[in-house]
Amino acid sequence: MTLYIFYFLSFLAILSAFMVVFSKNPVHSVLYLIVTFFAIAGHYILLNAQFLAAVHIIVYAGAIMVLFLYVIMMLNLNKETEPHKSTYLKLAATVSGGIFMVVLIGSLKGVEKIENLNAANQSAGLIKNLGHVLYNDYMLPFEMASILFLTAMVGAVLLGKNELK
Amino acid sequence: MVSGFIIYKAIMVVVVFLIGLGIAAYSTYAERKVAAFIQDRIGPNNAGPYGLLQPIADGVKMFMKEEIIPDVSNKFLFILGPSLAMLTACMTGAVIPWSSPIVINGVSYPLQITDVNIGILYIFGVVSIGVYGIMIGGWASNNKYSLLGALRASAQMISYEIAMGLSIIALVMTTGTLSLGEIAAQQAGWHWNVLYQPLGFLIFITCAFAECNRTPFDLPECETELVGGYHTEYSSMKLGFYLFAEYVNMFISSAIIATLYFGGYNMPLVGRFVTDPNILSILGVVFMFAKVFFFIFFFMWIRWTIPRFRYDQLMHLGWRIFIPLSILNILLTGLGILVFNK
Numbered sequence: 001m002t003l004y005i006f007y008f009l010s011f012l013a014i015l016s017a018f019m020v021v022f023s024k025n026p027v028h029s030v031l032y033l034i035v036t037f038f039a040i041a042g043h044y045i046l047l048n049a050q051f052l053a054a055v056h057i058i059v060y061a062g063a064i065m066v067l068f069l070y071v072i073m074m075l076n077l078n079k080e081t082e083p084h085k086s087t088y089l090k091l092a093a094t095v096s097g098g099i100f101m102v103v104l105i106g107s108l109k110g111v112e113k114i115e116n117l118n119a120a121n122q123s124a125g126l127i128k129n130l131g132h133v134l135y136n137d138y139m140l141p142f143e144m145a146s147i148l149f150l151t152a153m154v155g156a157v158l159l160g161k162n163e164l165k
Numbered sequence: 166m167v168s169g170f171i172i173y174k175a176i177m178v179v180v181v182f183l184i185g186l187g188i189a190a191y192s193t194y195a196e197r198k199v200a201a202f203i204q205d206r207i208g209p210n211n212a213g214p215y216g217l218l219q220p221i222a223d224g225v226k227m228f229m230k231e232e233i234i235p236d237v238s239n240k241f242l243f244i245l246g247p248s249l250a251m252l253t254a255c256m257t258g259a260v261i262p263w264s265s266p267i268v269i270n271g272v273s274y275p276l277q278i279t280d281v282n283i284g285i286l287y288i289f290g291v292v293s294i295g296v297y298g299i300m301i302g303g304w305a306s307n308n309k310y311s312l313l314g315a316l317r318a319s320a321q322m323i324s325y326e327i328a329m330g331l332s333i334i335a336l337v338m339t340t341g342t343l344s345l346g347e348i349a350a351q352q353a354g355w356h357w358n359v360l361y362q363p364l365g366f367l368i369f370i371t372c373a374f375a376e377c378n379r380t381p382f383d384l385p386e387c388e389t390e391l392v393g394g395y396h397t398e399y400s401s402m403k404l405g406f407y408l409f410a411e412y413v414n415m416f417i418s419s420a421i422i423a424t425l426y427f428g429g430y431n432m433p434l435v436g437r438f439v440t441d442p443n444i445l446s447i448l449g450v451v452f453m454f455a456k457v458f459f460f461i462f463f464f465m466w467i468r469w470t471i472p473r474f475r476y477d478q479l480m481h482l483g484w485r486i487f488i489p490l491s492i493l494n495i496l497l498t499g500l501g502i503l504v505f506n507k
Contacts, residue, residue, distance in 0.1 A: 027304060031242075031301070034297070050281060050282065050283050051283055051286070054283045054286035054287055054289070054290050055286065057290040057293070057294070058286065058289050058290050058293050061290075061293070061294060062289075062290060062292075062293025062294055062296070062326075063293065063323070066293075066296050066297070066300070066319060066323060067323075069297075069300055069304075070300075070316065070319065070320075073300070073304050073312060073315075073316065074316070126282055127282055127283055127343060128282070
């Protein structure tokens with residue numbers, strides 16, 4: 001049962017990820033990206049990481065993608081306004097994208113050797129255990145990450161201001 | 166055993182779904198009656214005794230109307246918009262505890278569809294997806310007024326989601342759990358969360374009003390500026406879905422407010438007179454729905470009492486007043502936990 005759900009979710013994720021790239025209309029691309037995020041959240045639930053799944057939906061599908069959609073709707077992009085890029089740029093993009101794919105495949109090559117670290121602990125992804133791990137074992141990196149976010153927020157607010165006094 | 170479990174869950178889902186839709190349908194009737202009462206009128210009184218069949222007449226009217234899909238719009242997304250609005254409105258009911266468990270033949274049946282350990286986050290996820298119904302519908306209409314209405318509605322919902330989330334963080338700090346079932350069970354007796362989190366409750370209920378697009382935050386609909394707002398191009402039952410989703414949302418938000426801040430199915434002193442768990446459970450359903458109905462009435466009461474905000478006032482209130490206030494609330498809660506060592 002779980003295996004079939006896994007295959008279905010993977011198929012959905014990959015299909016909609018392709019559709020993000022191939023859709024002509026940017027709004028459709030964003031909507032396909034949202035479908036991809038939902039498929040990935042489904043994977044998290046299969047791994048019993050409910051907290052991660054919920055946060056993934058809230059942050060990516062609920063907040064970031066809404067802002068994407070917002071901006072794209074406001075710009076009202078269509079075929080007439082689409083900028084035509086030069087052949088060299090397209091060639092460079094294709095080559096660098098291909099190199100990135102090689103890197104990804106190379107990094108995935110050793111994946112079969114990784115053992116399931118928490119095979120016995122099925123509830124590792126539940127919020128209680130996650131909190132214990134985050135605030136006991138990984139306290140410093142966690143706090144550093146939050147300070148980084150705070151800095152980014154202050155930066156965004158500063159950039160958003162029209163004039164600095 | 167497994168099939169019995171599935172049947173029990175299926176019954177729960179169907180019952181919660183039907184009750185939600187029924188209450189939402191009769192909220193439209195109640196809204197008219199409350200409005201009539203406040204404005205010293207009679208309200209609907211022709212369809213059936215006291216106009217009780219009015220929601221059914223409205224529903225039939227919605228179904229019978231001509232259905233128009235604009236030629237230039239994207240048909241699939243045009244239909245997806247109201248469907249998503251309705252879907253997300255109905256999904257939240259799954260994690261609300263309606264009462265304490267009923268025990269039949271030694272087997273305990275919780276009156277809650279599912280008590281996931283991230284109940285509050287689940288609600289948040291569904292609420293944050295709810296924006297898409299409006300945005301997709303507004304965009305797919307291919308109409309400037311619809312698009313502007315959709316942008317307005319979604320900007321409002323995103324802005325108030327932040328303050329809502331921050332007010333819930335303070336609540337989670339005092340309860341120590343994200344599961345709605347546990348939060349409701351913790352509030353037995355007089356330990357209602359509203360007594361510990363009065364500021365958080367005020368922020369939460371105001372944001373709930375804004376999330377439901379209810380007066381004084383019903384800016385997305387504005388005849389003089391935006392024609393019909395995001396549902397300008399919609400007709401027939403698709404329009405009905407958008408309007409109906411608002412009432413379902415109102416019912417669900419009332420249930421969430423009752424669960425999070427007003428003790429859910431708990432009522433003080435009842436435990437002294439009744440000891441049988443099954444009778445307590447049935448009484449719990451009664452108390453829960455009494456609280457829910459009170460908050461639905463409160464939503465309507467506000468609607469017919471307070472004039473709406475201007476859009477810049479709405480944004481000012483959301484970003485400059487409620488977000489700092491809710492952060493202050495988190496700090497105060499932290500201080501309280503530190504001092505009283507609760």
